[in-house]
Amino acid sequence: MFFQALPEKQPALLTLVYLASFALIGLLLAVSFLRRRRRSALETVASADLPEEVRQRLGATSTNRGLHVLRWFFILLAVSVFGFHVYWARYAEDRNERFQELNYKDLRNRRLSESTLRGWILDRTGVLDRALALYQRDQRGEITRVYPLDATVAHILGSDRGDAGLERALFGVQSGQVPEALDVVLERDIKQPANLDVRLTIDGELQKTAAEQLRGRHGAVVVLQPQTGEVLAIYSNPSYSLREVRDAATWIRLEADKRNNPLVNRALSTYYIPGSTFKTVTMIAGYLAGLQDAEFVCSVNGFYAQPGAKAIFDAGGTGEVHGRIGVAKAYEVSCNQYFAQLALKSGADAMRQAAERLGIGVYDSPQQALSGRKKFDMWNASTPAVARALAPREATIVATEKMRRYDLGLVGFGQGYAGQMTPLQMALTASAIANMEGKLMKPKIEYDLPPSVYSQTVTPQQANEMRQIMGLVTGGPGGTARGVFGPVHAAGIITGGKTGTAEKEVPEYDPKTGEPKTVKRYERDRRGQIIREYEQTVLSKELRIDSWFLCIAPLERPQVAMAVIVEGGGYGSRAAAAVAAALVLKARELGLLGNIPEPPKKEKEQPRKPAKPRTTRKPVQVAQR
Template identity: 50%
Template sequence: MKMPLAALILAIDWSWLRPESLFGGQILERTPAALSIAYIIGLGIVIGLLILTFFDNFKRPLFPFEIGLPREAARRITTAIANRSIRIWQTVFLLLALTVFGFQVYWVYFAEDYNEQFQAVSYKDLRTRRTSAASLRGWIFDRTGSLENAIAYYKVGEDRNIIRAYSLDREMAHLLGTERGTPGLERTLFSKESDPMPEAWEILTKIKQPGLSVTDVKLTIDKELQEFVAKQLEGRKGAIVVINPQNGDLLAMYSNPSFRLSEAQDLAGYLDLESDNVNKPLLNRATREFYVPGSTFKTFTMISAFRAGKQSAVFPSYPEGFRPSRSSRPIVDATQKLLPDGTVTGVCDGGCGEKNIQFAYQVSSNQYFAQLAILIGRERMAETAAQLGILPVETPNDALIPRFFPLIWNTSNQKIASALAPQQSTLVTGKTLSAFDLGLEGMGQGFAGQMTPFQLVLIASAPANLEGKLMKPRIEANQPPQVFSQVLTPQQALQIRQIMSTVTEEPGGTGTVISAKLAGTGIRTGGKTGTAEKLAPVFDEKTGRLKTQRVKVRDANGQLKEIEQPVMYERVDSWFISIAPLERPQVAIAVVVEGGGFGARTAAPIAANIILKARELGLLGDQYKPKSTLPKTQTKSGNKRSKNN
């Protein structure tokens, strides 16, 4: 039986002729974009034809019977009336076409600014929705990848708008960064390269995906550890850095005073933070503030000795101090005091007698490490500095030139590395450096006073790495580990770790408070205390302005003149660097507390607390986890973490 033609036509699937099928596919914006282009082309053709026919009527050839007729008679004949009517309708249609096109221009270019009804429904426009989506960033998760540990995410605000929110608004402020000033992770992880508002032709020809691809990012930061580290510095100024020396994972980094990201959203709030010269909340002290490292820098000198083959050197300590030359001032231990008349009182650290490198490091002998640095020599000290990311410079003036060191970071792109770049630490090793100054550098004073906490954790990380490598720090969890340099052999690294353990575990060590706090955990550690004096400016507590004083100095001609100088005071900073567990270190820690006094009193207990927290979080390995734990739960990324009762 033959099927009727009408039924056959109805049986055909004509849906492919729908505009969304012809133009859109999976990309919704293509349909209105293609229709807009078709409309503009069609409208242009109509207007063009109307204009051509309109003027063509004025120039048409006359029929034979029209030739010679009076004008009034020609007007009355049918042809003339028809032509006149056609011209009228052509004019009407031309004006209507221009009016329609005018509406198009209005809605595209002006309605968004001037039409309230359009503004009320503009969120429904697909192009506007794509623009809004373009400004959205991916979520940022901590190392566990779990939703509950999201660091940056979106939520619906009170006005029903989608807003960016942060679970660690203050604790991660320096790492995430603000929308002004130096960028942080927020502006570099999700930076856009193109205009998010394309025109119709660009939508039709260039957009190949159904929506913008915004990738969530998992960091190496541990959210709970970061929050805990921030609490350790409450009411104090300073910084803490925690990394995994085996792969370079940045587990926590915090600088205090900090600020809340919400405080820096508007310009006025940002300027208030920027003008706070007393607290400097925008300054990341962990990476961009120089400190005198004190005795923690003896770890650097010890690494240099092993690299130079001088680790077996034995030196005496003198009751009158060590003089690098006959004319120089004596270098004394922390337990001694150099009086104004040049005499020395007190006793030597560990007794006045010969010491090897292990005992000298354990008791923190200034005299020993000053002599060791002179024996190593400035050239070999410079070589070690370069291997650890420290810039060797010729003169003290060269050390004052600000430089940043993005190459130390292991990142997916240069923008992230530049945003996180630390101010590069420097060490003067030029030919004009005296033996006295080199000795001071060996004990962490003098021209070694350009060190950041970030740099100190790198120094601790090299021997903590089982292969003696310095790993590039990384903050993106999906970045494969990268080696910065081969600092030591595995055997040398093992020896240095054993020497570092004498500070925290053996009687007479300056950091035994660590082993006391970790008693019963089975965790062995290594570390080094540091106490450093630094001249710091005095600010008025009420106004926040720098205090100054008038002093008399002589100019180049020897004439006395008055100048205004800042009022300074001597601040004693507390330092501690640590690695744990000793057999396979999973954390390397650097702690500095401004004005904290002795390293063993303030910084070392903080480091012990961090090790205990890392143990609780399972960061030291399963064998060190507390026994009273709940069953492990599966997180979004597949990682596991136990939770304590």
């Protein structure tokens, strides 16, 4: 009966028993040490009336020494156990990713979170009618949390299960507000501070357009304001319904869907091979190394980075030859040979410097680059909880003077050891060039926060030159996205961009279960005997061709910088560039390009046709056949 009122009473009571027991042990040890100081070790094992020789032998026995060592071992063990509990109670919330994933299951957190009214979450307009999260009364008269855009903002707001989103980060129970074990046992009421409404930098209409453009596809969109770091839209598809995941069975089903991964925010947490979009990073490295005027020959025979290595060709193979060109032309036509040579000429140090200024982790070995840690210092956030909720997986490359020249050449055009990029990271790369001062601004999603600088990536003059180079991709005579952005330029919006295409090995899935297919493999020793059995994922025979596009607009003073990835979308100009073009036009309509928002479109009323004058003419009779 005692535990029926509150299910968390039992663990709380056990916690108190543990603390009391530990305190009792500490007290007994203290008393023991005080007594030991008063009486020598010899007196504890030998009476004073015994002969001196006998007493000395008794005091030096191995049993006595063993008990002394055992006492210290017990003390160290007790301190270690107590330190373990202190870590999980006080520090794991900030430092342990696994703890952060499972912390929502804490009954105290769940109960307090559900009993505390959260503030409304508004989009950047601050208009109540465009709220992203609010309270309403349902048909039964109960107050419930509703999300008008639902799946469109699911990965931003998050649910009460799984990884924390902004809902739990902004309005969750902080460690100092969680009731202590004694409070739970005595059923004390803990007063929670009132939650205020929060205004985000997200534009709800632009977010909806991003979702519409990715409908039926797998991919992600990130749109930033490069001068301030504001996140205007961030969407990952497939998504999930915030309303439906309140049901535990639905959550479990979605979590088991490894083919679509609807619970994963691809914009922040999925690694992609960047393809030619990474040439933007290599271009920055070239500028930092003073090689902005460097020219290289791109020939029909390809480029050999080192003797015995494979030749590096452009996408068109031997049929694509550009001759001697500079960085502007190479970026416009997306020449692999040029950027491989630029990376080698700039050197691993310049590549490292450029990557680190953009927030990319640079490592000396592939094993280190595959750590997949989260980058908590990337965001401009009001609290550590918000920074944790939005923390992206760290994008990484391998760049060291000891690596093979061929491998560094591959990194130069977005292949090989450059295959660990997230959509957010590539949007930040475009944002650094789009910034008028050449600064990379920390991304922020809370509207009222002042802008914060991550790094001075390049000089203002260098940034201006690179913006003009990006403008050749969408407006130059050989630009790889010129055709797609023709209507955008016709509308008076001059843009810049970079296409990218990447081939990726993907698992083959079972059509019935949706799980990746696996086959049993055996590891044998020299004698041929099986020493290990394991499951190996079956890879599809066809490579998935991902479509990338980076975009900045308007070119003279960019107000948006974006990255679009469409899985299996084919070449960059086919799918991703079309999505980016639609988002630019929508941004102009919403007034996000520094212009006055366009008035909402109204359907034109059809003019009424004048009534036909009556006639006395008799109708013509048609003979029936």
